[in-house]
Amino acid sequence: MDFEEAASRLYAAPSADFIATRNELAKELKAAGDQLGSTRLKALRKPTVAAWLANLVARELPDDIDDLLALxxxxxxxxxxxDGERLRELTPRRHKLLDQLSKSAAGLSEREGQKISADVGQxxxxxxxxxLVDPAAGEAVRDGRLSSALRHVGFGVVDESGEPSNVTPLTDERRKRAEDRRTKAAEAKQPADDTGESTAQKAKRERAEREEEEREAAEKAAAKxxxxxxxxxxESAEESVTDLAGRLDAAREALADAQEAVHRIGEELDEARKSARDAQKExxxxxxRYNRL
Incomplete structure (x- = not known):
């Protein structure tokens, strides 16, 4: 098992079991010698209910998600x-597909025994x-490893707290497929060279190769x-845990010393009071005796 498989298993686990599953998988990775993978896994956040539901839809209805991203x-x-006319044609399809996915999600959540509120549904x-709107968000949803729901606003995609999301920008491969469909007719009209490749086909191939190289470089940089x-x-979290554990031990020792000192001082106080009473009596x-003299 590597990190990718462990992460997929983690986000496929029931939401209530996320922490326990994460700890167990991290131990397995560490035992297998993958310390880095174990550390990375422990850094993954538990999904909110809405994110858990989106991940469930991505796993159970991948074809529907692909239809959404293609749209x-x-x-x-x-x-x-x-093309305003085309946009007007696409808008009803957008709403219909979102309605269908939302309805299917409700059925999936019911199957899993998870009650979904109106807020989570929204x-x-x-x-x-x-x-649908943002290619990077689309890739993140299709991966099925969201920890927070997403929302597209004017300047980009934000998470449930309103902060910019951490989805990794990627080259949209589905956009290239759409371009391929539009150029297919033109390719048929182009004369072929000695290799049987038309001018349009050659240009498309070279463009695809450049885009693939750029995509791989961007993915590597983002992944790094x-x-x-x-x-x-x-590592910072582990250092904090170690520091706090040390401070807790020191505090416990100080408390034990203080309790011992309180007990000792109490005994000394009792003895001093007894001595004072004896001195007063004397x-x-x-x-x-002086007055009788």
């Missing part, structure tokens, strides 16, 4: 082309809509940054 491709292309719909941040966060007796 997002069409929206972006129509927007780029300033957050799921916003997450699915963000996946994510890994470094996760490792740093986990003083009174001495005064009486």
């Amino acid at each position: 997002g491709d069409e929206f972006r292309q129509a927007t780029a082309d300033l 957050k799921l719909r916003e997450t699915l809509d963000a996946a 940054k994510e890994l470094e941040e996760a490792v740093a966060a986990a 003083s009174r007796e001495a005064r009486k």
Whole structure:
């Protein structure tokens, strides 16, 4: 088992078992010699109910999610082309698909014994809509490892707290497939060279190769940054735990010393009071003897 498999198993676990499952999988990775994977896994956050539901939909209805993301491709292309008529045609499809996915999600959650509130249902719909609008959010939803619901706002995608989400920007491969469909007719009209490749096909292939190289470089850079941040966060958390444990032990020792001192001082106080009473008694007796003289 590697980190990717462990992460997939973790986010497929029931929400109530997330922490226990994470600890167990992290132990397995560490026992297998993958200390880095174990540290990365321990840095993963427990999903909110809305995120858990989105992850469930991604696992159970991958084809429907692909349809949603493909529709997002069409929206972006129509927007780029300033095709108002096409956008008007796509909008009802957008609402219908979101309605269908939301209804299916309700059935899945009921099957899992999880009651879904209206607020969670709305957050799921916003997450699915963000996946349609933003390619990076779409990839994150399809991966099924969200820890927070998503929402698309004017400047990008935010999480449930309103903070910018940590979805990793990726090149949208589905956009390339849409471009392929649009150029298919043109390719058929282009003369082929000695290799049987038309000018349009050659240009498309070269463009795809460049985009693939750029995508891989971006993914590696993003993955490296994510890994470094996760490792740093986990190491910082472990240092905090160690520090707090040491301070707790010191506090317990100080408390034990203080309790011992209280007991000892109490005994000394009792002895001092007894001595004071004896001295007072002796003083009174001495005064009486003096007065009789």
